[in-house]
Every structure is written in C-alpha cells, then in structure tokens.
Amino acid sequence: MAWDFETDPEFQRRLDWIERFVREEVEPLDLVFRGPSDPFDPARHGPAHAMAPLKRIVQAEGLWACHLGEDLGGKGLGQVKLGLMNEVLGRSRFAPTVFGCQAPDTGNAEILARFGTPAQKKRYLEPLLAGEIASCYSMTEPQAGSDPAEFTCRAELVGDHWVISGEKWFASHADFARFLLVVVVTDPSVPIHQGASILLVDRDTPGLEIVRNVASGLREEIGRGVHGYLRFTDCRVPKENILGRPGQGFEVAQSRLGGGRIHHAMRTVGQLKRALDMMCERALSRRTKGEPLAAKQLTQEKIADSWIQITQFRLHVLYTAWLIDKHQAYTREVRREIAAVKAAMPAVLRDVVYRALHLHGSLGMSNETPLMALWQLVPEMGIVDGPTEVHKFTVAKEVLREREAAPGLWPTYHLPERIAAAERRLAASLELEVGNL
Ligand SMILES: Cc1cc2nc3c(=O)[nH]c(=O)nc-3n(C[C@H](O)[C@H](O)[C@H](O)COP(=O)(O)OP(=O)(O)OC[C@H]3O[C@@H](n4cnc5c(N)ncnc54)[C@H](O)[C@@H]3O)c2cc1C
Numbered sequence: 001m002a003w004d005f006e007t008d009p010e011f012q013r014r015l016d017w018i019e020r021f022v023r024e025e026v027e028p029l030d031l032v033f034r035g036p037s038d039p040f041d042p043a044r045h046g047p048a049h050a051m052a053p054l055k056r057i058v059q060a061e062g063l064w065a066c067h068l069g070e071d072l073g074g075k076g077l078g079q080v081k082l083g084l085m086n087e088v089l090g091r092s093r094f095a096p097t098v099f100g101c102q103a104p105d106t107g108n109a110e111i112l113a114r115f116g117t118p119a120q121k122k123r124y125l126e127p128l129l130a131g132e133i134a135s136c137y138s139m140t141e142p143q144a145g146s147d148p149a150e151f152t153c154r155a156e157l158v159g160d161h162w163v164i165s166g167e168k169w170f171a172s173h174a175d176f177a178r179f180l181l182v183v184v185v186t187d188p189s190v191p192i193h194q195g196a197s198i199l200l201v202d203r204d205t206p207g208l209e210i211v212r213n214v215a216s217g218l219r220e221e222i223g224r225g226v227h228g229y230l231r232f233t234d235c236r237v238p239k240e241n242i243l244g245r246p247g248q249g250f251e252v253a254q255s256r257l258g259g260g261r262i263h264h265a266m267r268t269v270g271q272l273k274r275a276l277d278m279m280c281e282r283a284l285s286r287r288t289k290g291e292p293l294a295a296k297q298l299t300q301e302k303i304a305d306s307w308i309q310i311t312q313f314r315l316h317v318l319y320t321a322w323l324i325d326k327h328q329a330y331t332r333e334v335r336r337e338i339a340a341v342k343a344a345m346p347a348v349l350r351d352v353v354y355r356a357l358h359l360h361g362s363l364g365m366s367n368e369t370p371l372m373a374l375w376q377l378v379p380e381m382g383i384v385d386g387p388t389e390v391h392k393f394t395v396a397k398e399v400l401r402e403r404e405a406a407p408g409l410w411p412t413y414h415l416p417e418r419i420a421a422a423e424r425r426l427a428a429s430l431e432l433e434v435g436n437l
Contacts, residue, residue, distance in 0.1 A: 029094040036226045039097045041176040054098045065100035079321035083266045090270025107256040108135040115244040133178035138171035155184035160239045164232040174228030196249035200241040207235030217376045258330040261342045265317045272310045279356040302355040313348045336398035339391040346382035
C-alpha cells in the first residue's frame with residue numbers, strides 16, 4: 001500500500017534545518033537587497049558577497065542544486081522531497097539562489113544535462129551548476145507567446161554557423177546571463193513542433209541586442225526590469241551550438257517546462273503559507289468592537305477557506321511530484337496534473353493573498369508588508385510558463401481522451417433504460433418482492 005502522507009524523520013530534520021537557516025540567514029538579504037536582479041545576477045557585488053558564505057554552507061550540507069536527479073549529476077532527492085524543500089525556499093526571494101535551484105537556471109540545467117553534448121556540458125552546464133553564471137531561456141516573441149505556431153524568429157544554417165534573425169520578448173535574465181537558450185524556427189516547411197530547434201547563444205555574440213529590459217509590475221522604472229526584449233540581426237553561432245537534434249526543440253522544451261511549472265507551484269505553496277501566517281497573526285492581534293478580529297465569524301471563514309484551499313493545492317502539488325517520481329518521465333498523466341496545478345495556482349493565490357491583504361486594512365495596501373509583492377504574483381502566475389486557459393485546455397483534453405460519446409440517442413446514465421435493464425436482471429427477486437405485498 002503506497003499511500004503515505006508522512007515525511008521521513010531524517011528528511012524532516014533536514015527541512016527543519018533549512019527552515020531555520022532560511023529564516024535566520026537568508027531572509028535578511030531579502031530585506032536589504034531589493035533590486036530586480038539582486039538575487040540572480042552573479043555580478044551584483046553586494047548580494048554576491050553576502051550569498052557566497054551561505055552557498056558554501058548549503059553545499060557542505062549536501063543541499064545544493066537538489067533539483068537534478070542522480071542520473072543528471074544531481075542529488076537525486078526526487079520531486080516530493082524537492083517539493084517540501086521548495087515550500088520553505090519559496091518564502092524568500094534569495095533562498096532559491098542560495099540553494100542553487102532558482103528559475104530559469106534549474107530548467108536550463110535540466111535540459112543541458114539531458115540533451116547537451118560533453119562539450120556543451122563543460123562550457124555551459126558546469127559553471128551554471130556551480131552558481132558562477134546565470135542563464136536565460138528565450139522562447140516568447142513580441143507577437144506570440146501562447147501559440148508557438150506564430151513564432152517567426154528564424155535560424156538558417158549557413159556554412160558552419162546558424163544565422164539567427166528575429167525578435168524575442170520577456171526573456172528573463174537575458175541582460176546578465178552568460179548564455180541564452182533560444183527557441184528558433186529552423187525548418188518553416190513543417191509544423192512548428194517538428195521545425196523548431198534550441199540554440200545556445202553566448203550573451204556577447206555580435207548581432208544579439210537587448211532593445212529594452214522590461215519590468216513586471218509597477219515597481220521599476222521603464223527599462224530597469226529583468227525581462228529582455230531581444231533583437232537578433234544576422235547573429236551567428238557555431239553549428240555545434242544546437243541542443244539536441246535540428247527539429248527537436250519542442251521535445252527538449254517540453255521536458256524543461258514541465259519541471260519549471262511544478263517548481264513554481266512548490267514555491268507558491270510556501271508563499272501561500274506565508275500569507276496565511278500573516279493573516280492569522282493580524283487576526284489575533286487587531287482588535288475591533290472589544291475583541292480580536294479572529295473572534296469574528298467572518299474572519300474565521302476567511303482563515304478556514306484559506307486553510308482548505310492551501311491544503312488542497314499543496315496536496316495536489318505533492319501528488320504531482322509523487323507521480324513524476326513514480327514515472328520518471330513527463331507522461332500524459334504527469335502532464336495533465338502539472339497543467340492542472342498550474343491552472344489552479346493563480347486562483348488560490350488570488351483568494352488567499354486578497355484575504356490577507358484585506359484583513360490588514362490600510363497596512364495591507366501599503367508598501368510596508370510583503371503582501372503587495374505577493375499580490376503581484378497573482379497575475380504573474382497566471383501568465384508565466386503559459387496562460388491558465390492553455391493549461392485548462394490540456395487538462396480537459398486529457399480528461400476527455402479517456403471518455404467516449406454515448407453509443408445511442410440517450411446518455412448511458414439515462415435512468416429509464418438503466419432501470420429497465422436492472423429490472424430484467426433482477427426479475428426473480430422482483431417477483432418475490434411483488435409476492436410479499
Ligand atoms: C514573470 C514572467 C517571466 C517570464 N519569463 C519568460 C522567459 O524567461 N522566457 C520566455 O520565453 N518567456 C517568458 N515569459 C513569457 C511567458 O511565457 C508568456 O507571457 C506566456 O507564454 C504568454 O504569452 P503572451 O504573453 O504572448 O500572451 P498571449 O499568448 O498573447 O496570451 C494573452 C491572453 O490571451 C488568452 N489566450 C491565449 N491563448 C489562448 C487560448 N489558446 N485559448 C484561450 N485564450 C487564450 C489568455 O487570456 C492569455 O492570458 C515570462 C512571463 C512572465 C509574466
């Protein structure tokens with residue numbers, strides 16, 4: 001019997017250590033270094049200096065870069081344990097980087113480990129896993145995000161080089177990444193799922209220009225964000241800089257996006273718990289009409305609804321992680337659950353964070369608590385890695401795949417036919433029943 005909701009005591013001790021370490025050692029960095037690229041850009045001197053000793057401690061504890069399986073050179077923790085760990089790390093902006101498992105580097109490392117040649121692994125994966133450099137994954141285009149069939153950024157093989165032309169949009173961390181994984185159309189004569197490839201492009205390659213660094217949300221000035229609007233003009237990269245085979249880009253991307261989405265969801269559980277903690281502390285502390293807010297039934301409903309939604313979401317995330325561990329692949333079943341979790345995430349965040357904000361009154365609306373930053377995550381989580389509609393479509397498609405239309409005029413659950421069939425089957429018993437009347 002494989003159902004088990006308990007964390008083994010040895011791993012629980014490690015989680016307790018992580019919890020204490022993040023709270024005492026990492027969260028102060030969140031409070032001091034608040035620039036958009038601070039946790040992610042290895043060249044930011046202050047944050048890098050503060051993080052260096054913490055990273056060494058994490059490495060000595062054997063908790064560095066836990067997202068990769070043993071076959072890919074990682075710790076092989078598995079997704080369930082990683083999920084529990086990410087719940088803690090998700091509470092802090094710096095913690096994922098201090099533990100070597102921040103997006104988008106995690107997904108990039110995963111596909112480099114899976115599909116990279118030995119030379120690509122040496123040049124890109126090793127320094128990435130060591131936390132020495134940052135990377136970028138660039139797929140979205142200004143005119144197309146959700147539908148890859150609309151992608152137009154092209155790469156043609158000319159002699160020994162791929163020549164890239166086109167634009168990309170919202171490429172997180174492009175500005176300070178050492179290299180970019182760029183999804184390009186290499187064969188426009190076939191459907192995009194067979195005609196796209198991923199190229200490794202060094203950041204300083206001539207012909208790669210950052211038109212603008214775009215910020216998400218209201219916080220930063222125009223041009224100061226971390227999401228690159230990119231233009232490629234006859235940008236040449238060596239022929240061997242292709243990841244996987246020509247035309248294999250979507251297969252490679254799929255194996256990355258699945259992991260990325262579930263890791264976002266794991267960190268979101270941490271953020272939800274943090275919002276609930278704030279909500280409860282406020283409800284117990286703030287008094288109105290002679291009693292704490294927590295004594296009001298309408299407040300209790302907010303707390304109860306939040307607890308229920310968080311617990312349901314958390315169990316779904318952990319179940320999905322368990323499925324990934326079981327199948328060791330992004331099977332249809334796994335993809336359905338990842339899509340379901342991804343689609344559920346913004347709504348749970350919206351409900352829980354809104355209640356927490358609302359219970360804090362004007363303080364909640366101010367920039368003096370972490371709540372408004374959490375609020376910004378609501379729409380972000382509905383868009384990043386694909387909009388909710390597209391994931392719901394995946395869930396529905398997979399659910400419907402296992403069902404069939406009714407064979408005749410009436411549904412298979414139409415009661416008159418079912419009752420007639422059951423009566424024929426139980427005729428003998430029915431006769432006795434009639435005899436008793
Ligand atoms: C914080 C953040 C970080 C990101 N980082 C990266 C990155 O590093 N690299 C990268 O390549 N991209 C990145 N993105 C971009 C992201 O992947 C895209 O925004 C996403 O895929 C949606 O594409 P779009 O923005 O073009 O929206 P669109 O495709 O224009 O969709 C807009 C809206 O149209 C509707 N819609 C779209 N398709 C359908 C459909 N099939 N059915 C019904 N309704 C639909 C939905 O309401 C959707 O929200 C990031 C985005 C965010 C917010």
